[in-house]
Amino acid sequence: MAPAAPLGGDAVVPPVATPHEDVPPPQMRPPEIPPQILQTEPAAGRGRLALMIGGNRRWCTYPDDRVVRPPQPPGTFQRRTEVYTFGYQFSVAAVKRGQADEPVMLYTSPIYSTASWIAASKIGKGQKKAAPGRPAMAPEVDPTPKSKQKPTGPDTPVPMWHEQYRCVTMPERMDFDLDPGTYDVYMAFDVLSRDNSWVHRSVGYLTEIPIEAARRTRLDGMVNLAGGSERQVELLNSVIEPEAPASPAKPGP
Secondary structure (H helix, E strand, O other): OOOOOOOOOOOOOOOOOOOOOOOOOOOOOOOEOOOEOOOOOOOOOOEEEEEEEEOOOEEEOOOOOOOOOOOOOOOOOOOOOOOOEEEEEEEEEEEEOOOOOOOEEEEEOOOEEOEEEEEHHHOOOOOOOOOOOOOOOOOOOOOOOHHHOOOOOOOOEEEEEOHHHOEEEOOOEEEEEEOOEEEEEEEEEEEEEOOOOEEEEEEEEEEEEEEOOOOEEEEEEEEEEOOOOOEEEEEEEEEEOOOOOOOOOOOOO
């Protein structure tokens, strides 16, 4: 706040700051998957599934995160840093017993972009990077085999990797309300390839999870980034939590 003008004197005019002067740029932070927390009691006629996530709750992808890589001719070496992973997404789904053809999608995260196509001449020139939640789309045709590729020119699209978005942090808990019954539940991280196709990369599932009306079922899971490139995405066990004891009746007058 500017100081008040002294009585009977000239007003004190504070210096005018230049727009954006001394304002640091926003920090690039790894993305976080938002939690889904519902009201304490489940919706009428439904049961609560509370997914509790343990481990360090970190999951990361890599420039070449393909599940299956084509075999390489003897004596050749393929760079593991070549970009094939263009994004990823987390989801949780359930299938009710007796309704296998009607899966229920419980949660779908935003799409986090990890790469985008850019002209070869612009690589390393301080270009604006893609923001998470907006997938970078590859050309409609599959990449040309290396043996048939033409020499790269300044306008040739090449993938640019966004390192700051390759890791994501999970919440500690996510809530879902379901109709009573027995369910199989899975959670998965899917990756987007350079040809715009999605594939499961890390999957955890558990079967025979009971859901009862007005009750809460605790589902324990784990998302953990271990040493090297090892990633644990697991659903471990489930249990219907005990009902809270009823409050004792107050004695009459």
